[in-house]
Amino acid sequence: MTAAGMGERAGVLVSRAVALVAIIAAVGLLPWLSGRDAALSLLRARSGEQEPTPEVLEAIRRDLGLDGGPLPVLGEWLAGVLRGDFGRSWANGGPVLPSVVSGLGVSLTLMGAALVVTLVLACVLCAPTLVRGARGTLRGGRGTGAAAAVLAALPEFLVATLLLITLSVWLGWLPPYGWRNPQDMVLPALALGIPAGGALGRLVDDALPEVFAEPWVGLWRSAGCGPGVLARAVLRRALPALVPQFGLVAVGLTGGAVAVETVFAVPGIGRTALGAAESQDLPLLQAAVLALVLLGVLAGILANAARRWMLGPGLSDAALSLPAPVTGDGRARRLVPAACAAVLAAAIGWGLLLDPLAVDLAARLAGPSWDHPLGTDALGRDVLARAGHGAAATVGVAALVCAASYVVSLAIGFLPGLTSGAADIANAVPPAIAGILVAALLGPSTLGASVAVALVSWPMLAAHAAALVSETRAAAHLVSQRAIGSPPAWILTRHVLPAVAGPLARHAVLRLPGIALAVASLGFLGLGAQPPAPEWGLTLAESLPYVERAPWAALVPAGMLLLLSALAVSLSTLPGTRGRPA
Known part of the structure; x- marks a missing residue:
C-alpha cells in the first residue's frame, strides 16, 4: 500500500x-x-x-x-x-445490568426472527431476475425492483401499525401485544423484516442485470456452463460490493426495533431505552443506549469482515463496485411522483382550510361525514385538518434538516479523510437511537428531533460531495488551470463549488421524503413534536389506542406517510437522479 x-x-x-x-x-x-x-x-x-x-x-x-x-x-x-457495573436504576434502585441483558436477549431474538424474514423476502424478490438471467432470458437494464423499492421505503413503525390494524384488529389472526408465546413474535418480526427484506432485495435485484451483462457471463454460457453454475458465479460477483449495504440494513434493525417493540409492547432493549428516557432513569438509559450503539457498530464491523472474506486475500483492498442500474421508461416513472405529490397536495390544501385544534367532545371518534370528511379523533378534532396542518410539522421540519445537512455535507465533502470514519459511526446510529440520546439532553421536542435526524442524515450526502469533489479536481481543465498558475481560491469558487453544489442539491431534495419519515418516526415515539401539534407521526401514535373503534383516525396519517414513502421511492428511480455509489 x-x-x-x-x-x-x-x-x-x-x-x-x-x-x-x-x-x-x-x-x-x-x-x-x-x-x-x-x-x-x-x-x-x-x-x-x-x-x-x-x-x-x-x-x-x-x-x-x-x-x-x-x-x-x-x-x-x-x-x-x-467492571461490568452499570450502576443502579433511579426508578427502583435495582442493578441496571440484569434489565439490559434481559432486554438485549429479547431484542436479539426478535432481530434473529426478523433476519429470517429479511432473507426469505429478499430471495423471493430477486429470484425471478436471477432465474431469468441464468437462463439467458433477461432483457433490459433493470430487474423487477419496483416492489422491493416500495417495501424498503416503508418505515418500521408504519409497517407495524398497518400489520396491527389488518392482521390483528380486523382479521384477528395474531395477538396484538405481548411476548409470552411464539406467535407473539410473528407481527414484530414481520414489521422489522419487511422493510429490511425490501432493501436487500432491491440492492441485489438492481445489481444482477449489470453483472449478467458483463462479457464473462456470455463466455461461460458459450462454454456450456449451466444456469445453476452461472447463478452462483453471478451472486459471488455481485454480493461483495453489496455487503457494506447489508451491514447498514442490519444497523437499521436496531433502530427499527425501538418503534416495533413500542407498538407491540415487546420488552426489548429498544423499549427499555425509550421507557428510561421518558422516566429520566439515566443509569438505565446510559446502559441501554450504549448497548444499542455498540450493537450497530458491531453489525458494521461484521459486514466489512464478511466483505473481505468474500473477496479473498488478493482482493481485500480492492474497491469492487458495480455500475449504477439503468432506469427504464422515464415518462412512466415521472407519473408516479406526480400522482403522489398531487394527492398529498390536495389533502394538505383541503386540511389547511380547517381548524386542527378545535375540540368537539360530542363528536369524539366520529366516522367520516360532511362536517368531518375523514372523521374525528379521540378529542373530536378533525382528522383531515390535522393531516393538512401536520405537513408543516413533518415535511417543513424535514426541509430545514435537509438544508442543514446539505450545507454541512458541502463543507465536509472537501475533507473526506477526516470525516469518513465519523460517517461510518453516524451510519451505525439509527435516527431512533439518536432521538433517544438527544431527547435525554434537550428533552422531547421538535428541535430535539431535528437535531437527532440531522446528526445521522449527513453521511450519504457527504460521501456524494466527496466523490464529486475528487472527480472535479481530477478533471483535465482544472489540471490546465493549475498549470498556468490560477490561484487555488479562484479554482475553488469558479470551478469546484459550482460543479459540486448543483448535483448535491438535487441529491438533498431527493432525500427530503426519507428525512420527513425519520422525523415522523421520532414523533411517533414521543421524542419529537409534542401534543397538541398535528405532526403525522405523533397523530398516528395518538390514534393507536382507539384503532378498534376508529380505524380511520390511524389510517389517515398512515396514508399520508405511505404517500410520502411512495414519493421517496419514485423520486429515487427517476432517470438521472441516482447518486454515485459512496
Missing part, C-alpha cells in the same frame, strides 16, 4: 475512533449534560412526597458522585462499565 493510502486509512481510523469516543462520552455524561438536576430526578423517581430541600439534594449529589464535575463523573462511569 502506498504512503498516501496508509495515511488516508489512518485518518479514517482516527476519525472513526474519535466519533465513537464522542458518543460514549456523551452517553457517560448524560447526568451532567441533560440540563436537569439529576438529584431532583432521582428524588422524584424514588419518592414523590419528600421535600426537595437543598440539604437533601446535596446529599443525593454526593451519593451519586455528581459534586466533583463532569470528568470524574465520566471516569467513574467508564470504570464501572469496564
Whole structure:
C-alpha cells in the first residue's frame, strides 16, 4: 500500500475512533449534560412526597458522585462499565445490568426472527431476475425492483401499525401485544423484516442485470456452463460490493426495533431505552443506549469482515463496485411522483382550510361525514385538518434538516479523510437511537428531533460531495488551470463549488421524503413534536389506542406517510437522479 493510502486509512481510523469516543462520552455524561438536576430526578423517581430541600439534594449529589464535575463523573462511569457495573436504576434502585441483558436477549431474538424474514423476502424478490438471467432470458437494464423499492421505503413503525390494524384488529389472526408465546413474535418480526427484506432485495435485484451483462457471463454460457453454475458465479460477483449495504440494513434493525417493540409492547432493549428516557432513569438509559450503539457498530464491523472474506486475500483492498442500474421508461416513472405529490397536495390544501385544534367532545371518534370528511379523533378534532396542518410539522421540519445537512455535507465533502470514519459511526446510529440520546439532553421536542435526524442524515450526502469533489479536481481543465498558475481560491469558487453544489442539491431534495419519515418516526415515539401539534407521526401514535373503534383516525396519517414513502421511492428511480455509489 502506498504512503498516501496508509495515511488516508489512518485518518479514517482516527476519525472513526474519535466519533465513537464522542458518543460514549456523551452517553457517560448524560447526568451532567441533560440540563436537569439529576438529584431532583432521582428524588422524584424514588419518592414523590419528600421535600426537595437543598440539604437533601446535596446529599443525593454526593451519593451519586455528581459534586466533583463532569470528568470524574465520566471516569467513574467508564470504570464501572469496564467492571461490568452499570450502576443502579433511579426508578427502583435495582442493578441496571440484569434489565439490559434481559432486554438485549429479547431484542436479539426478535432481530434473529426478523433476519429470517429479511432473507426469505429478499430471495423471493430477486429470484425471478436471477432465474431469468441464468437462463439467458433477461432483457433490459433493470430487474423487477419496483416492489422491493416500495417495501424498503416503508418505515418500521408504519409497517407495524398497518400489520396491527389488518392482521390483528380486523382479521384477528395474531395477538396484538405481548411476548409470552411464539406467535407473539410473528407481527414484530414481520414489521422489522419487511422493510429490511425490501432493501436487500432491491440492492441485489438492481445489481444482477449489470453483472449478467458483463462479457464473462456470455463466455461461460458459450462454454456450456449451466444456469445453476452461472447463478452462483453471478451472486459471488455481485454480493461483495453489496455487503457494506447489508451491514447498514442490519444497523437499521436496531433502530427499527425501538418503534416495533413500542407498538407491540415487546420488552426489548429498544423499549427499555425509550421507557428510561421518558422516566429520566439515566443509569438505565446510559446502559441501554450504549448497548444499542455498540450493537450497530458491531453489525458494521461484521459486514466489512464478511466483505473481505468474500473477496479473498488478493482482493481485500480492492474497491469492487458495480455500475449504477439503468432506469427504464422515464415518462412512466415521472407519473408516479406526480400522482403522489398531487394527492398529498390536495389533502394538505383541503386540511389547511380547517381548524386542527378545535375540540368537539360530542363528536369524539366520529366516522367520516360532511362536517368531518375523514372523521374525528379521540378529542373530536378533525382528522383531515390535522393531516393538512401536520405537513408543516413533518415535511417543513424535514426541509430545514435537509438544508442543514446539505450545507454541512458541502463543507465536509472537501475533507473526506477526516470525516469518513465519523460517517461510518453516524451510519451505525439509527435516527431512533439518536432521538433517544438527544431527547435525554434537550428533552422531547421538535428541535430535539431535528437535531437527532440531522446528526445521522449527513453521511450519504457527504460521501456524494466527496466523490464529486475528487472527480472535479481530477478533471483535465482544472489540471490546465493549475498549470498556468490560477490561484487555488479562484479554482475553488469558479470551478469546484459550482460543479459540486448543483448535483448535491438535487441529491438533498431527493432525500427530503426519507428525512420527513425519520422525523415522523421520532414523533411517533414521543421524542419529537409534542401534543397538541398535528405532526403525522405523533397523530398516528395518538390514534393507536382507539384503532378498534376508529380505524380511520390511524389510517389517515398512515396514508399520508405511505404517500410520502411512495414519493421517496419514485423520486429515487427517476432517470438521472441516482447518486454515485459512496
